[in-house]
Amino acid sequence: MGNVFVSLLYGFNFYLFGLIAIASALLFVTRKSPVAAALWLVNVMFCLAALYVMLDAQFIGAIQVLVYAGAIMVVFLFVVMLLNLGRGDADSDMRGSVGRIAAGAVGLALLAEVMVLARSRFPEELTLRAAQGLAPVDVTAGVIGPIAGPLFNEYLLAFELTSILLLTAIVGAVLIGKKRVTDAR
Amino acid sequence: MTYDLLSPTQLSAALLPDLLLMGGAIVLMLVAAWRPESDAHQRTVGLAAIGLLIATMATVVWMSVRGDSALETGVIAVDGFRWMVDLILLLGAIGTIALAIEHNERDGITQAESHVLVLFAVAGMMILAAARDLMVVFLGIEIMSVAVYVLTGLNRRSARSAEASLKYFLLGAFATAFLLYGMALVYGATGQTQFAEIGLVIRRLNLIDNPMLLVGIGLMLVGMAFKVAAAPFHMWAPDVYDGAPTPITAFMAATVKTAAFASFLRIWYEAFYSVFNGWAHAVWWLAVLTMVVGNVVALSQKNIKRMLAYSSIVHTGYLLVTVTAASVLASTAFTFYALAYTLATFGAFAVVASMQPAGETDARISDYQGLWHVRPWMATAMAVFLLALLGFPVFGGVGFFAKWYLIQAAIAAPAGLTILAVILVLTSVISAGYYLQVVRVMFMMPRADEAVEPLPVGALTRAVLAVTVVLILGLGLFPSRLVEITQSNGFRPYAYSPALDMGLPRFEP
DSSP states (O other), rough: OOHHHHHHHHHHHHHHHHHHHHHHHHHHHHOSSSSHHHHHHHEEEEEEHHHHHTTHHHHHHHIIIIOOOIHHHHHHHHHHHHTOOTTTOOSOOHHHHHHHHHHHHHHEEEHHHHHHHSSOOOOOOHHHHHHHSSOOOTTTTTTHHHHHHHHHHHHEEEEEEEEEEEEEEHHHEEEEEOGGGGGGG | OOOTTHHHHHHHHHHHHHHHHHHHHHHHHHHHHHHOOOHHHHHHHHHHHHHHHHHHHHHHHHHHHHHHHOOOSBBBBOHHHHHHHHHHHHHHHHHHHHHHHHHHHTTOOOHHHHHHHHHHHHHHHHHHHBBBBBBHHHHHHHHHHHHHHHOOOOOOTOHHHHHHHHHHHHHHHHHHHHHHHHHHHHHHSSSSOHHHHHHHHHHHHTTTHHHHHHHHHHHHHHHHHHHHOOOHHHHHHHHHHHHSHHHHHHIIIIIIIIHHHHHHIHHHHSGGGGGGHHHHHHHHOOOOOOOHHHHHTTTOBBBBHHHHHHHHHHOOOHHHHHHHHHHHHHHHHHHHHHHHHHHHHHHHHHHHHSSSOOOOOBBBBBGGHHHHHHOOOHHHHHHHHHHHTTTTTTTTHHHHHHHHHHHHHHHHHHTTOHHOOOOOOOOHHHHHHHHHHHHHHHSSSOOTTTOOOOOOOOOOHHHHHHHHHHHHHHHHOOOOHHHHHHHHTTOTTTTTTTTOOOOOOOOOO
């Protein structure tokens, strides 16, 4: 009895957040004002975070809220605000019906691809590997432990290289963006 | 056996030169930021960077002489091929910084951090040369590309430089997306990111006709073709090469290309060799198209930087032959060719840099009219570089042997690429049209009356010119030692399990 209730609740939440996400995504691409579009995108991100939590990926859900809904969208809004683009009277990128039809066709093709892939069978070895890869969640390690372990052991090199990449990007951004100190003389 | 990168001794055994370079680059970054911008500070940091690069070079030589046995698996390759490529990359970086110090002084670029970015870019390239894992390849490519995007736009008073930088950034990001999507599909099809494992899974599960794998390889091929500027993905190269500061153009044309190709070779030899028949035709046509388009369009160029840009596209086409050939001999032909090409490219761009007056001007070929009468040594050096790029015997020095080994590798390839070798030779004949045109202009035409006297050449640029000429001619006269070194440092396609060798069918489109 309890199980039925849980699965009913689960299904309800899935459809609730899924529908909100789809509706917000549609509103996001159809709004003329960039600020409104950005806010609808934040809504999409929140719904996706909820879906991640329902998939038992709480950490990714939290990161989704912090990084995408929080940091990146705030930067978007800042740029819109600083460049004073918020009026929404600018020409749309999507011109003419040809562009709309092409975009719709691409969207339908992607949808069809997802449908086909959802039904297709993968090689046995791969699906088995994936199933084995999902170790039962160790309660003592929490949600973050299973991520931290591989990150700082198996993938340490990639992790460190990412920090070099970010450092390079920061040095480059400062180099391009800063005022010339010598010009102040 | 693989290296356990968590243990300090094994980490240093695998990555000592890279760690030295990255650590040194971070220290130099702090040094660069310590003082206000000035020409003197820029020069100091540049010279320190050259010192760091020479130290890294010494470490690489020491590592290769110590000769740890080539490891068969693992994320990082420790083999002779990697050390050879590292040396070529470091040589290119030294040339770049040496030219950039004096070029910066003349163009009023005072940011000392520009040299640090070159160091970061080379660190990324060295990672790329060693990477045996798709993830590490991606990070290496990005470290290299991000640094070079910024270096392209270094001259902030030049609108053309800014345009080049933005164009390179957008198209580079586009190419990265292709590459990453391809990697994701390859991972999806095989469940592995390490090259050796990918190769094994393809064999074991018989994924040779798997559409997801083939689409993934195709997308990765497009991404790589963008990065090495192979036709039809070469459109960005002439504009970007023309707009960037000349030393950075040399860096992009030679060093970035060498690094991208080293990784290209390693991925296609080690991970995708099992599906050779799936991609060989595509790379074959890519090579032919690049050779033909580059050579034909180069003929009509009036600007020498654009001409050299198209020439670098042509050399991409020649180097693509080594990917299709897929043999130990082809990998050694690649390192030999990359060295010769780096020397000749840096020499030629050193001449272009020293001929360019300060500020933003077109580097027209007609400016070289009668150069022989005012700068006989420089004209002679330029002739040597152009003949080396052409692959001319004796006067082109090592360039001739580089092309010779390339053709040999094509003919001796397991798949038999005789037609490709013939196309290579025929398109080389076309290339004589634009290389020799510059030589003719320099030596056989009178100096124009209104031509201004070229600026005096700085000591570092002169050193780059002297070293490249001497190496090109010297290695051209005595190539045997270099041939021995490169030949003992090749690597086999799909080296790990010769028992699984496919017995490839002969391939001739």
